[in-house]
Amino acid sequence: MTVLEFGCGRSTHWFSQLAETVVSIEYDADWYRHVGEQLRLARKSNVDLRLTPLNHPLEVAEQPDYDPVPDYVGILDSFPAESLDVVLVDGHYRTICARRAAVKIAPGGFLIIDDLQRWPDWAHLTIPEDWELVDHSSNGVKSAGIWQRPH
Template structure:
Protein backbone atom coordinates (compact mmCIF):
# COMPACT_ATOMS: atom_id res chain seq x y z
CA UNK A 1 0.00 0.00 0.00
CA UNK A 2 1.36 3.42 -0.93
CA UNK A 3 1.58 6.33 1.50
CA UNK A 4 -1.73 8.00 0.52
CA UNK A 5 -3.45 4.64 0.89
CA UNK A 6 -1.95 4.16 4.34
CA UNK A 7 -3.10 7.63 5.36
CA UNK A 8 -6.67 6.93 4.20
CA UNK A 9 -6.66 3.60 6.02
CA UNK A 10 -5.38 5.24 9.19
CA UNK A 11 -8.03 7.94 9.08
CA UNK A 12 -10.78 5.41 8.47
CA UNK A 13 -9.61 3.27 11.37
CA UNK A 14 -9.37 6.30 13.66
CA UNK A 15 -12.97 7.19 12.81
CA UNK A 16 -14.17 3.63 13.38
CA UNK A 17 -12.47 3.45 16.76
CA UNK A 18 -13.85 6.87 17.74
CA UNK A 19 -17.36 5.60 17.01
CA UNK A 20 -16.75 2.25 18.72
CA UNK A 21 -14.24 2.92 21.53
CA UNK A 22 -14.84 -0.53 23.04
CA UNK A 23 -12.86 -1.94 20.12
CA UNK A 24 -9.68 -0.31 21.40
CA UNK A 25 -9.26 -3.43 23.55
CA UNK A 26 -8.87 -5.53 20.38
CA UNK A 27 -6.09 -3.44 18.82
CA UNK A 28 -3.41 -5.50 20.64
CA UNK A 29 -5.03 -8.68 19.29
CA UNK A 30 -4.67 -7.31 15.77
CA UNK A 31 -1.02 -6.48 16.43
CA UNK A 32 -0.36 -10.00 17.70
CA UNK A 33 -2.09 -11.62 14.73
CA UNK A 34 0.23 -10.43 12.00
CA UNK A 35 1.23 -13.41 9.85
CA UNK A 36 -0.37 -15.89 7.49
CA UNK A 37 -3.84 -17.25 8.35
CA UNK A 38 -2.65 -20.86 8.37
CA UNK A 39 0.14 -19.99 10.79
CA UNK A 40 -1.88 -17.68 13.04
CA UNK A 41 -4.92 -19.96 12.97
CA UNK A 42 -7.62 -17.31 13.26
CA UNK A 43 -10.58 -16.67 10.95
CA UNK A 44 -10.33 -13.49 8.90
CA UNK A 45 -13.27 -12.13 10.87
CA UNK A 46 -13.68 -9.43 13.50
CA UNK A 47 -12.62 -10.54 16.97
CA UNK A 48 -16.16 -9.99 18.27
CA UNK A 49 -17.31 -12.41 15.57
CA UNK A 50 -14.67 -14.97 16.55
CA UNK A 51 -15.74 -14.63 20.17
CA UNK A 52 -19.37 -15.19 19.16
CA UNK A 53 -18.43 -18.27 17.14
CA UNK A 54 -16.59 -19.56 20.18
CA UNK A 55 -19.91 -19.49 22.02
CA UNK A 56 -21.81 -21.51 19.42
CA UNK A 57 -19.25 -23.97 18.02
CA UNK A 58 -18.56 -27.01 20.18
CA UNK A 59 -17.31 -30.61 20.08
CA UNK A 60 -20.52 -31.87 18.44
CA UNK A 61 -20.80 -29.11 15.84
CA UNK A 62 -20.91 -29.77 12.11
CA UNK A 63 -19.46 -26.78 10.24
CA UNK A 64 -19.53 -25.99 6.52
CA UNK A 65 -17.55 -23.09 5.12
CA UNK A 66 -17.37 -21.48 1.70
CA UNK A 67 -13.74 -20.32 1.64
CA UNK A 68 -11.01 -21.92 3.74
CA UNK A 69 -7.96 -20.68 5.60
CA UNK A 70 -7.39 -19.57 9.16
CA UNK A 71 -11.04 -20.30 9.85
CA UNK A 72 -10.45 -23.95 8.91
CA UNK A 73 -7.64 -24.18 11.45
CA UNK A 74 -9.82 -22.56 14.10
CA UNK A 75 -12.89 -24.70 13.43
CA UNK A 76 -10.79 -27.89 13.29
CA UNK A 77 -9.72 -27.33 16.89
CA UNK A 78 -13.33 -27.02 18.09
CA UNK A 79 -15.86 -28.79 15.87
CA UNK A 80 -16.70 -32.43 15.27
CA UNK A 81 -16.66 -32.05 11.48
CA UNK A 82 -15.50 -29.25 9.20
CA UNK A 83 -16.10 -29.15 5.45
CA UNK A 84 -14.21 -26.43 3.63
CA UNK A 85 -14.94 -25.51 0.00
CA UNK A 86 -12.18 -23.68 -1.86
CA UNK A 87 -12.16 -22.53 -5.48
CA UNK A 88 -8.51 -21.49 -5.81
CA UNK A 89 -6.37 -24.52 -6.80
CA UNK A 90 -3.14 -23.36 -5.17
CA UNK A 91 -4.80 -22.39 -1.90
CA UNK A 92 -6.83 -25.59 -1.91
CA UNK A 93 -3.62 -27.60 -2.34
CA UNK A 94 -2.10 -25.84 0.69
CA UNK A 95 -5.21 -26.58 2.73
CA UNK A 96 -5.27 -30.22 1.64
CA UNK A 97 -1.63 -30.61 2.64
CA UNK A 98 -2.17 -28.88 5.97
CA UNK A 99 -5.17 -31.05 6.92
CA UNK A 100 -4.17 -34.34 5.32
CA UNK A 101 -3.78 -35.93 8.76
CA UNK A 102 -6.72 -34.12 10.39
CA UNK A 103 -9.62 -36.58 10.37
CA UNK A 104 -12.36 -34.08 11.16
CA UNK A 105 -11.55 -31.78 8.21
CA UNK A 106 -12.69 -32.34 4.64
CA UNK A 107 -11.16 -29.88 2.17
CA UNK A 108 -12.81 -29.87 -1.24
CA UNK A 109 -11.42 -28.04 -4.24
CA UNK A 110 -14.33 -26.98 -6.44
CA UNK A 111 -13.03 -25.12 -9.47
CA UNK A 112 -14.88 -22.30 -11.20
CA UNK A 113 -15.03 -24.05 -14.56
CA UNK A 114 -15.31 -21.47 -17.31
CA UNK A 115 -15.72 -18.79 -14.69
CA UNK A 116 -18.93 -20.35 -13.39
CA UNK A 117 -19.45 -20.93 -9.68
CA UNK A 118 -22.44 -23.22 -10.16
CA UNK A 119 -20.64 -26.31 -8.82
CA UNK A 120 -19.08 -24.28 -6.01
CA UNK A 121 -22.50 -23.04 -4.88
CA UNK A 122 -24.03 -26.51 -5.27
CA UNK A 123 -21.36 -28.18 -3.10
CA UNK A 124 -23.53 -27.72 0.00
CA UNK A 125 -26.37 -29.67 -1.62
CA UNK A 126 -24.64 -32.97 -0.82
CA UNK A 127 -25.62 -32.43 2.82
CA UNK A 128 -29.05 -33.39 4.13
CA UNK A 129 -31.47 -30.64 5.00
CA UNK A 130 -31.40 -29.54 8.66
CA UNK A 131 -27.95 -31.08 9.23
CA UNK A 132 -25.44 -28.26 9.67
CA UNK A 133 -24.85 -26.33 12.88
CA UNK A 134 -22.90 -23.47 11.29
CA UNK A 135 -22.46 -22.37 7.68
CA UNK A 136 -19.87 -19.65 7.12
CA UNK A 137 -20.22 -17.83 3.80
CA UNK A 138 -16.88 -16.13 3.20
CA UNK A 139 -15.88 -17.07 -0.33
CA UNK A 140 -17.22 -16.51 -3.83
CA UNK A 141 -20.78 -15.92 -5.05
CA UNK A 142 -21.92 -15.26 -1.51
CA UNK A 143 -25.57 -14.49 -2.14
CA UNK A 144 -26.09 -17.71 -4.06
CA UNK A 145 -24.11 -19.67 -1.47
CA UNK A 146 -26.22 -18.27 1.36
CA UNK A 147 -29.47 -19.12 -0.42
CA UNK A 148 -28.28 -22.66 -1.22
CA UNK A 149 -27.21 -23.22 2.38
CA UNK A 150 -30.42 -22.06 4.07
CA UNK A 151 -32.25 -25.42 4.05
CA UNK A 152 -29.10 -27.22 5.20
CA UNK A 153 -28.88 -25.28 8.48
CA UNK A 154 -30.56 -27.15 11.31
CA UNK A 155 -33.27 -25.38 13.32
CA UNK A 156 -31.39 -23.42 15.94
CA UNK A 157 -28.24 -23.39 13.78
CA UNK A 158 -26.51 -20.39 12.25
CA UNK A 159 -25.77 -19.00 8.81
CA UNK A 160 -22.92 -16.49 8.96
CA UNK A 161 -22.19 -13.99 6.17
CA UNK A 162 -18.95 -12.02 6.24
CA UNK A 163 -18.73 -8.50 4.79
CA UNK A 164 -22.50 -8.43 5.13
CA UNK A 165 -22.61 -4.64 4.84
CA UNK A 166 -21.99 -4.82 1.08
CA UNK A 167 -25.08 -3.52 -0.69
CA UNK A 168 -25.01 -6.21 -3.37
CA UNK A 169 -25.59 -8.85 -0.67
CA UNK A 170 -29.04 -7.35 -0.19
CA UNK A 171 -30.85 -10.37 -1.71
CA UNK A 172 -29.35 -12.60 1.01
CA UNK A 173 -30.65 -10.23 3.70
CA UNK A 174 -34.09 -10.27 2.10
CA UNK A 175 -34.26 -14.08 1.88
CA UNK A 176 -33.07 -14.46 5.47
CA UNK A 177 -35.33 -11.75 6.90
CA UNK A 178 -37.59 -14.24 8.76
CA UNK A 179 -34.58 -15.53 10.73
CA UNK A 180 -33.47 -13.58 13.84
CA UNK A 181 -30.12 -11.95 13.24
CA UNK A 182 -27.33 -9.93 14.77
CA UNK A 183 -24.64 -7.92 13.00
CA UNK A 184 -21.25 -7.57 14.67
CA UNK A 185 -18.34 -5.38 13.68
CA UNK A 186 -14.93 -4.59 15.02
CA UNK A 187 -11.18 -4.98 14.73
CA UNK A 188 -10.04 -8.10 12.90
CA UNK A 189 -6.85 -10.16 12.63
CA UNK A 190 -4.26 -9.52 9.93
CA UNK A 191 -5.39 -5.99 9.04
CA UNK A 192 -5.89 -2.68 10.81
CA UNK A 193 -9.50 -2.31 9.79
CA UNK A 194 -13.01 -3.24 10.91
CA UNK A 195 -14.84 -6.30 9.72
CA UNK A 196 -18.64 -6.64 9.54
CA UNK A 197 -20.43 -9.98 9.80
CA UNK A 198 -24.06 -11.00 10.24
CA UNK A 199 -25.31 -14.11 12.06
CA UNK A 200 -28.74 -15.47 11.22
CA UNK A 201 -30.22 -18.11 13.51
CA UNK A 202 -32.69 -20.49 11.91
CA UNK A 203 -35.84 -20.50 14.02
CA UNK A 204 -36.41 -23.68 15.99
CA UNK A 205 -39.75 -25.15 16.96
CA UNK A 206 -41.17 -23.19 19.83
CA UNK A 207 -39.26 -19.99 19.08
Template sequence: MLEWGSGHSTLWFSQFVNKYYAIEHDRSWHQTISEKLSAEAPNVELTLAAVDKGHMGWNGEEGSREQFQEYINAVDRFGVKKFDRVLVDGRARADCAEHILPYLAPDAVVFIHDFVVRPHYHSVAQKHYKEIARVSDGQTLVVLKPSSPQGEIF
Protein backbone atom coordinates in the same frame (compact mmCIF):
# COMPACT_ATOMS: atom_id res chain seq x y z
CA MET B 1 -19.97 -26.96 10.41
CA LEU B 2 -19.71 -25.96 6.77
CA GLU B 3 -17.58 -23.29 5.14
CA TRP B 4 -17.50 -21.96 1.60
CA GLY B 5 -13.94 -20.77 1.10
CA SER B 6 -11.09 -22.25 3.09
CA GLY B 7 -8.00 -21.02 4.86
CA HIS B 8 -6.98 -19.83 8.27
CA SER B 9 -10.61 -19.59 9.36
CA THR B 10 -10.92 -23.30 8.56
CA LEU B 11 -7.99 -24.09 10.81
CA TRP B 12 -9.36 -21.90 13.58
CA PHE B 13 -13.03 -22.93 13.62
CA SER B 14 -12.43 -26.63 12.99
CA GLN B 15 -10.93 -27.01 16.46
CA PHE B 16 -14.35 -26.26 18.02
CA VAL B 17 -16.45 -28.83 16.14
CA ASN B 18 -16.46 -32.59 15.63
CA LYS B 19 -16.67 -32.45 11.84
CA TYR B 20 -15.91 -29.55 9.51
CA TYR B 21 -16.71 -29.40 5.80
CA ALA B 22 -15.07 -26.84 3.54
CA ILE B 23 -15.55 -26.07 -0.14
CA GLU B 24 -12.79 -24.38 -2.13
CA HIS B 25 -12.89 -23.02 -5.71
CA ASP B 26 -9.18 -22.25 -6.29
CA ARG B 27 -7.07 -25.24 -7.39
CA SER B 28 -3.75 -23.82 -6.23
CA TRP B 29 -5.06 -22.70 -2.84
CA HIS B 30 -6.83 -26.04 -2.39
CA GLN B 31 -3.48 -27.83 -2.77
CA THR B 32 -1.76 -25.48 -0.33
CA ILE B 33 -4.43 -25.53 2.37
CA SER B 34 -5.20 -29.26 2.07
CA GLU B 35 -1.64 -30.11 3.07
CA LYS B 36 -1.89 -27.83 6.11
CA LEU B 37 -5.33 -29.19 7.05
CA SER B 38 -4.14 -32.80 6.80
CA ALA B 39 -1.41 -32.06 9.30
CA GLU B 40 -3.28 -29.74 11.67
CA ALA B 41 -7.03 -30.39 11.30
CA PRO B 42 -7.85 -34.05 10.60
CA ASN B 43 -11.60 -33.45 11.20
CA VAL B 44 -11.86 -31.29 8.06
CA GLU B 45 -13.25 -32.67 4.83
CA LEU B 46 -12.11 -30.29 2.11
CA THR B 47 -13.59 -30.54 -1.35
CA LEU B 48 -12.55 -28.80 -4.55
CA ALA B 49 -15.26 -27.32 -6.75
CA ALA B 50 -12.91 -25.55 -9.13
CA VAL B 51 -13.90 -22.42 -10.98
CA ASP B 52 -11.08 -21.12 -13.11
CA LYS B 53 -10.72 -17.54 -14.30
CA GLY B 54 -12.53 -17.04 -17.57
CA HIS B 55 -15.31 -19.54 -16.73
CA MET B 56 -18.45 -17.94 -18.17
CA GLY B 57 -16.64 -14.59 -18.07
CA TRP B 58 -15.50 -14.80 -14.44
CA ASN B 59 -12.68 -12.30 -13.98
CA GLY B 60 -11.54 -13.16 -10.45
CA GLU B 61 -14.03 -10.98 -8.60
CA GLU B 62 -16.86 -12.39 -6.46
CA GLY B 63 -18.70 -14.20 -9.24
CA SER B 64 -22.30 -14.97 -10.07
CA ARG B 65 -24.61 -17.92 -9.44
CA GLU B 66 -24.15 -19.04 -13.04
CA GLN B 67 -20.36 -18.91 -12.87
CA PHE B 68 -20.19 -20.68 -9.49
CA GLN B 69 -23.09 -23.14 -9.75
CA GLU B 70 -20.93 -26.22 -9.12
CA TYR B 71 -19.21 -24.50 -6.19
CA ILE B 72 -22.53 -23.42 -4.64
CA ASN B 73 -24.01 -26.90 -5.13
CA ALA B 74 -20.94 -28.75 -3.78
CA VAL B 75 -22.64 -28.95 -0.36
CA ASP B 76 -25.17 -31.32 -1.96
CA ARG B 77 -22.41 -33.95 -2.34
CA PHE B 78 -21.54 -34.24 1.35
CA GLY B 79 -24.61 -36.26 2.29
CA VAL B 80 -25.15 -34.13 5.40
CA LYS B 81 -28.80 -33.40 6.08
CA LYS B 82 -28.37 -30.49 8.50
CA PHE B 83 -25.59 -28.14 9.54
CA ASP B 84 -25.44 -26.32 12.88
CA ARG B 85 -23.04 -23.61 11.74
CA VAL B 86 -22.18 -22.23 8.31
CA LEU B 87 -19.47 -19.72 7.42
CA VAL B 88 -19.86 -18.11 4.02
CA ASP B 89 -16.40 -16.73 3.23
CA GLY B 90 -15.82 -17.62 -0.40
CA ARG B 91 -17.28 -16.66 -3.77
CA ALA B 92 -20.91 -15.98 -4.71
CA ARG B 93 -21.67 -15.48 -1.02
CA ALA B 94 -25.26 -14.33 -1.32
CA ASP B 95 -26.06 -17.34 -3.50
CA CYS B 96 -24.37 -19.71 -1.03
CA ALA B 97 -26.35 -18.19 1.86
CA GLU B 98 -29.54 -18.81 -0.06
CA HIS B 99 -28.64 -22.33 -1.19
CA ILE B 100 -27.87 -23.52 2.35
CA LEU B 101 -31.34 -22.77 3.76
CA PRO B 102 -32.78 -26.32 3.45
CA TYR B 103 -29.62 -27.72 5.11
CA LEU B 104 -29.86 -25.66 8.29
CA ALA B 105 -30.61 -27.33 11.63
CA PRO B 106 -33.38 -25.70 13.70
CA ASP B 107 -30.91 -23.68 15.83
CA ALA B 108 -28.37 -23.07 13.06
CA VAL B 109 -26.54 -19.82 12.54
CA VAL B 110 -24.95 -18.51 9.36
CA PHE B 111 -21.92 -16.22 9.39
CA ILE B 112 -21.19 -14.06 6.34
CA HIS B 113 -17.74 -12.50 6.15
CA ASP B 114 -17.40 -8.94 4.75
CA PHE B 115 -21.15 -8.41 5.14
CA VAL B 116 -20.94 -4.79 6.28
CA VAL B 117 -18.69 -3.64 3.45
CA ARG B 118 -20.55 -5.48 0.67
CA PRO B 119 -24.12 -4.14 0.53
CA HIS B 120 -25.15 -6.57 -2.24
CA TYR B 121 -25.24 -9.30 0.45
CA HIS B 122 -27.96 -7.47 2.35
CA SER B 123 -30.90 -8.39 0.10
CA VAL B 124 -30.55 -12.15 0.66
CA ALA B 125 -30.11 -11.58 4.38
CA GLN B 126 -33.24 -9.43 4.57
CA LYS B 127 -35.23 -11.91 2.49
CA HIS B 128 -34.34 -15.12 4.33
CA TYR B 129 -32.68 -14.30 7.65
CA LYS B 130 -32.81 -12.21 10.78
CA GLU B 131 -29.61 -10.64 12.03
CA ILE B 132 -28.60 -11.61 15.55
CA ALA B 133 -25.09 -10.08 15.76
CA ARG B 134 -22.63 -8.03 13.77
CA VAL B 135 -18.96 -7.05 13.79
CA SER B 136 -18.58 -3.75 11.96
CA ASP B 137 -14.91 -2.93 12.52
CA GLY B 138 -12.00 -4.53 10.71
CA GLN B 139 -12.97 -7.99 9.48
CA THR B 140 -16.72 -7.42 9.23
CA LEU B 141 -19.06 -10.31 9.91
CA VAL B 142 -22.78 -10.81 10.37
CA VAL B 143 -24.45 -13.64 12.29
CA LEU B 144 -27.84 -14.69 10.94
CA LYS B 145 -30.65 -17.07 11.84
CA PRO B 146 -33.20 -18.18 9.24
CA SER B 147 -36.42 -16.21 9.42
CA SER B 148 -38.52 -19.13 8.12
CA PRO B 149 -38.55 -22.84 8.97
CA GLN B 150 -35.84 -24.78 7.12
CA GLY B 151 -36.85 -26.74 4.09
CA GLU B 152 -39.67 -24.39 3.21
CA ILE B 153 -39.75 -23.26 -0.39
CA PHE B 154 -39.00 -19.57 -0.60
Protein backbone atom coordinates in the same frame (compact mmCIF):
# COMPACT_ATOMS: atom_id res chain seq x y z
CA MET C 1 -21.50 -30.10 15.19
CA THR C 2 -21.28 -30.17 11.40
CA VAL C 3 -19.83 -27.15 9.61
CA LEU C 4 -19.82 -26.29 5.92
CA GLU C 5 -17.63 -23.43 4.81
CA PHE C 6 -17.27 -21.81 1.44
CA GLY C 7 -13.66 -20.64 1.38
CA CYS C 8 -11.03 -22.37 3.49
CA GLY C 9 -8.34 -20.78 5.64
CA ARG C 10 -7.83 -19.86 9.28
CA SER C 11 -11.49 -20.61 10.00
CA THR C 12 -11.02 -24.18 8.77
CA HIS C 13 -8.43 -24.95 11.42
CA TRP C 14 -10.46 -23.12 14.09
CA PHE C 15 -13.68 -24.99 13.25
CA SER C 16 -11.78 -28.30 13.21
CA GLN C 17 -11.10 -27.81 16.92
CA LEU C 18 -14.80 -27.31 17.69
CA ALA C 19 -16.76 -29.45 15.26
CA GLU C 20 -17.10 -33.15 14.67
CA THR C 21 -17.06 -32.60 10.91
CA VAL C 22 -15.93 -29.67 8.76
CA VAL C 23 -16.52 -29.64 5.02
CA SER C 24 -14.60 -26.83 3.38
CA ILE C 25 -15.03 -25.84 -0.26
CA GLU C 26 -12.19 -24.04 -2.02
CA TYR C 27 -11.78 -22.98 -5.66
CA ASP C 28 -8.15 -21.78 -5.62
CA ALA C 29 -5.83 -24.77 -6.14
CA ASP C 30 -2.77 -23.11 -4.58
CA TRP C 31 -4.68 -22.04 -1.47
CA TYR C 32 -6.32 -25.47 -1.28
CA ARG C 33 -2.87 -27.13 -1.22
CA HIS C 34 -1.56 -24.63 1.35
CA VAL C 35 -4.47 -25.13 3.75
CA GLY C 36 -4.45 -28.89 3.14
CA GLU C 37 -0.79 -29.05 4.14
CA GLN C 38 -1.48 -27.03 7.30
CA LEU C 39 -4.30 -29.41 8.23
CA ARG C 40 -2.11 -32.42 7.52
CA LEU C 41 0.68 -31.08 9.73
CA ALA C 42 -1.86 -30.36 12.48
CA ARG C 43 -3.24 -33.91 12.06
CA LYS C 44 -6.79 -32.71 11.52
CA SER C 45 -8.69 -35.73 10.26
CA ASN C 46 -12.19 -34.29 10.70
CA VAL C 47 -11.88 -31.86 7.76
CA ASP C 48 -13.14 -32.78 4.30
CA LEU C 49 -11.33 -30.20 2.16
CA ARG C 50 -12.74 -30.12 -1.36
CA LEU C 51 -11.19 -28.41 -4.36
CA THR C 52 -14.09 -27.27 -6.50
CA PRO C 53 -13.16 -25.08 -9.47
CA LEU C 54 -15.43 -22.21 -10.48
CA ASN C 55 -17.68 -22.58 -13.51
CA HIS C 56 -16.99 -18.96 -14.46
CA PRO C 57 -13.81 -16.92 -14.81
CA LEU C 58 -12.80 -15.40 -11.48
CA GLU C 59 -12.86 -11.89 -12.91
CA VAL C 60 -16.52 -12.18 -14.01
CA ALA C 61 -18.74 -10.34 -11.54
CA GLU C 62 -20.97 -12.44 -9.32
CA GLN C 63 -24.55 -12.80 -10.51
CA PRO C 64 -27.55 -12.89 -8.18
CA ASP C 65 -28.61 -16.23 -9.68
CA TYR C 66 -27.25 -18.91 -11.98
CA ASP C 67 -28.80 -21.47 -14.29
CA PRO C 68 -27.37 -24.02 -14.02
CA VAL C 69 -26.16 -23.70 -10.46
CA PRO C 70 -22.33 -23.69 -10.32
CA ASP C 71 -20.70 -26.87 -9.00
CA TYR C 72 -19.22 -24.89 -6.09
CA VAL C 73 -22.72 -23.95 -4.90
CA GLY C 74 -24.25 -27.28 -5.90
CA ILE C 75 -22.32 -28.98 -3.10
CA LEU C 76 -25.15 -27.81 -0.85
CA ASP C 77 -27.39 -30.32 -2.64
CA SER C 78 -25.39 -33.18 -1.12
CA PHE C 79 -26.57 -32.24 2.38
CA PRO C 80 -30.05 -33.06 3.68
CA ALA C 81 -32.32 -30.25 4.82
CA GLU C 82 -31.57 -29.03 8.36
CA SER C 83 -28.37 -31.13 8.60
CA LEU C 84 -25.77 -28.38 9.09
CA ASP C 85 -25.09 -26.56 12.34
CA VAL C 86 -22.99 -23.78 10.81
CA VAL C 87 -22.53 -22.51 7.28
CA LEU C 88 -19.79 -19.95 6.67
CA VAL C 89 -19.94 -18.02 3.41
CA ASP C 90 -16.49 -16.58 2.74
CA GLY C 91 -15.66 -17.72 -0.77
CA HIS C 92 -17.08 -17.20 -4.24
CA TYR C 93 -20.73 -17.04 -5.41
CA ARG C 94 -21.56 -15.55 -1.99
CA THR C 95 -25.10 -14.37 -2.69
CA ILE C 96 -26.36 -17.67 -4.05
CA CYS C 97 -24.44 -19.65 -1.40
CA ALA C 98 -26.14 -17.63 1.34
CA ARG C 99 -29.57 -17.99 -0.27
CA ARG C 100 -29.34 -21.74 -0.81
CA ALA C 101 -27.75 -22.52 2.57
CA ALA C 102 -30.75 -21.49 4.69
CA VAL C 103 -32.73 -24.70 4.17
CA LYS C 104 -29.67 -26.79 5.04
CA ILE C 105 -29.15 -25.18 8.46
CA ALA C 106 -30.61 -26.99 11.47
CA PRO C 107 -32.94 -25.21 13.91
CA GLY C 108 -30.72 -23.19 16.23
CA GLY C 109 -27.89 -23.28 13.69
CA PHE C 110 -25.95 -20.36 12.28
CA LEU C 111 -25.30 -18.68 8.95
CA ILE C 112 -22.09 -16.61 8.96
CA ILE C 113 -21.41 -14.25 6.07
CA ASP C 114 -18.09 -12.48 5.78
CA ASP C 115 -17.56 -9.26 3.83
CA LEU C 116 -21.11 -7.97 4.24
CA GLN C 117 -19.93 -4.59 2.99
CA ARG C 118 -20.18 -6.09 -0.51
CA TRP C 119 -23.95 -5.73 -0.36
CA PRO C 120 -25.45 -2.25 0.07
CA ASP C 121 -28.76 -3.97 0.80
CA TRP C 122 -28.77 -7.31 2.64
CA ALA C 123 -32.23 -8.06 1.24
CA HIS C 124 -30.46 -9.57 -1.79
CA LEU C 125 -29.23 -12.35 0.50
CA THR C 126 -32.85 -13.38 1.22
CA ILE C 127 -32.14 -14.46 4.78
CA PRO C 128 -35.47 -15.52 6.31
CA GLU C 129 -37.06 -12.68 8.26
CA ASP C 130 -37.51 -14.77 11.41
CA TRP C 131 -33.75 -15.43 11.66
CA GLU C 132 -32.06 -13.29 14.30
CA LEU C 133 -28.95 -11.30 13.48
CA VAL C 134 -26.97 -12.28 16.59
CA ASP C 135 -23.76 -10.49 15.66
CA HIS C 136 -22.69 -7.83 13.21
CA SER C 137 -19.10 -6.73 13.56
CA SER C 138 -16.76 -4.54 11.58
CA ASN C 139 -13.15 -3.44 11.67
CA GLY C 140 -14.06 -0.27 9.78
CA VAL C 141 -13.19 -1.77 6.41
CA LYS C 142 -14.81 -5.21 6.40
CA SER C 143 -17.85 -6.53 8.21
CA ALA C 144 -19.39 -9.88 9.01
CA GLY C 145 -22.75 -11.05 10.25
CA ILE C 146 -24.05 -14.10 12.07
CA TRP C 147 -27.70 -15.09 11.79
CA GLN C 148 -29.33 -17.80 13.89
CA ARG C 149 -32.17 -19.93 12.64
CA PRO C 150 -35.02 -20.13 15.15
CA HIS C 151 -35.27 -23.30 17.25
